Amino acid sequence: MQGENLRKGTWLQEEDEQLTSFVTRLGERRWDSLAKVAGLRRSGKSCRLRWLNYLRPNLKHGPYSVEEERLIIQLQQQWGNKWSKIARRLPGRTDNEIKNYWRTHLQKRVQVQQEGEFMNKVESVAHDFNKKNIDVVSNSEGETKESSVDSFPLSDWGMGNSPYENRIFDWIVELQNGYSDKEKELGRDRKSTHEYNPQQEYDTWDYSGILWDL
DNA sequence: AAGTGTGACAACCGCGACGCG
DNA sequence: ACGCGTCGCGGTTGTCACACT
Structure with missing residues (x-):
């Protein structure tokens, strides 16, 4: 079937009727052949989609319960x-x-709900960090302290139940080490520059990327 | 009334899997 | 084993209606 002769876009009622008639007679297969036989200037793929998503019997089109x-x-x-x-x-x-x-x-509804639950956990983690007097941002020399987050399993924080919770925890570790793996890949070492200020990064960090990138 | 933004839904596209000769 | 046609899936884009300014 030649591409330039194929119709695209919204289906006409005549096309729907034609397709229904031929699918009923020939069955749901060989869509390219069926489109030709039916005289439809549509690709087999398009016919299949139209049938499965709209014309097929016993489809519900009303609101969801x-x-x-x-x-x-x-x-x-x-x-x-x-x-x-x-x-x-x-x-x-x-x-x-x-x-x-x-x-x-x-x-959106699920994301808002998860975001709320997640932020509660983040606040809880921050609170516990303060209590245990762990400074995750001040180590500008890039040294890994023994009393770091590694000393406290994710489960201790009520986290680690999902990829994004693991990710926020990884991020905390990255902050502690001074820079991210991505920057290591790029060959950047911000700690070597005088401009780098981990506290400033901590203060200006945009959480939204993490929250939405589930 | 006209222009613009947004949400909802229909349809298309790319790609991988599968079956068959 | 290989090539080809077909199918199925998930992501993306197009279109339309309606709300808002």
Whole structure:
């Protein structure tokens, strides 16, 4: 099928009817051939997507129930962005629809919730650090103290349950050592410059990158 | 009323997996 | 074993409607 003859964009009602008619007769396979036979100026891929996401019988198009939302959130946390796998647990919903719903409705809600829980833990860690009199930012000589965070397992702080919690803890260690692994890779050593001020970095650090990069 | 921003959803794209000759 | 066509998946982009200024 020649690329320049293929239509793109929103499907017309006639195209939907044509596609439905031929899929019903020929079955859900050989989409390229089916598109040709049906006289549709669409790629097989496009036909397949249109059928699976919109025309297929028994699809739900209405609003999501609380139970469906709960299931999506739970399965997304369990399996990650395995939308087709998640869709199999929600009859009548498609992977594409669930993916879109997650991005537009649920992702922000979950992030705000996790951010709140996470910041509570960070505050708790900061509090405990103060109590144990550990100075994570003043070691501008780059020496690793024995009484560092290494002496205290993540579990002691109620952290280490997820990648981002591990990451914030790694970051604390990086701060203690004076610079990050990334900067080591780049061959930079800020401690060798007079301008470097770990306390200033600590004060101006933008937490948002860590919080959103889950 | 017109322009702009934003959210929701539909559709496309790239890539890897799979089946078959 | 290899090449090719097809399929399936996840990420991204396009489009439209509505709200806001």
